Amino acid sequence: MRRNTALALSLALPLALAACGTPQERCIDRNTSEYRTISALLAEVEGNLARGYSWQERQVVRTRFEQCRRVYRDRDGQQHVTTYGCWRDYVDSERYRVPIDPAAETRKRDGLEARQAALSGGARAAVSACREAFPEEA
Structure with missing residues (x-):
């Protein structure tokens, strides 16, 4: 897999219970929803390519x-x-x-990877801003 798994995990794990989560988790959830959607679609397309079917x-x-x-x-x-x-x-x-059509799935994967790369900087900045705005107390 070529995507940034560490960033995807750092964004997805704290959001498991975002609806009833802390203000920080809700802030991160609101500001990274498109990035998480693109990451989920990318994982599905990569799975389709690995299996050869959807x-x-x-x-x-x-x-x-x-x-x-x-x-x-x-x-x-x-x-x-x-x-x-x-x-x-x-x-x-x-x-x-x-x-599936492997060529079409490959084009789809490439487009999703490009979109994910474009969104990753904004997602990282949003996570940092939310962590500063709503620090978690230990």
Whole structure:
């Protein structure tokens, strides 16, 4: 991998719980979101190139046999519950392989690397500014 893994990790790890994080973590999250998005896309493209295919997901409706309940009242008004076997539909997600065009993926990777390199200076400066503005207390 050719990307700056150390910077990506230093930006991603403190942001695991950014929504409920410290003011410093929220500041870093706000100011580095594009860099983190580009880094995630780059990691996906590099994985596709390494495997030779990409993954996609689709929704599939499947049927399974379950125990269903039926409540009925007898002539005296008493409730009775019976169980019986029935078929129920449910939606499942299924991953499948999609072939890739290596030349197109390589161009995509090169474009993402260039964009990441352009954003890395700003991301580094934003992280430094957030750490100065919101110092963490030990």
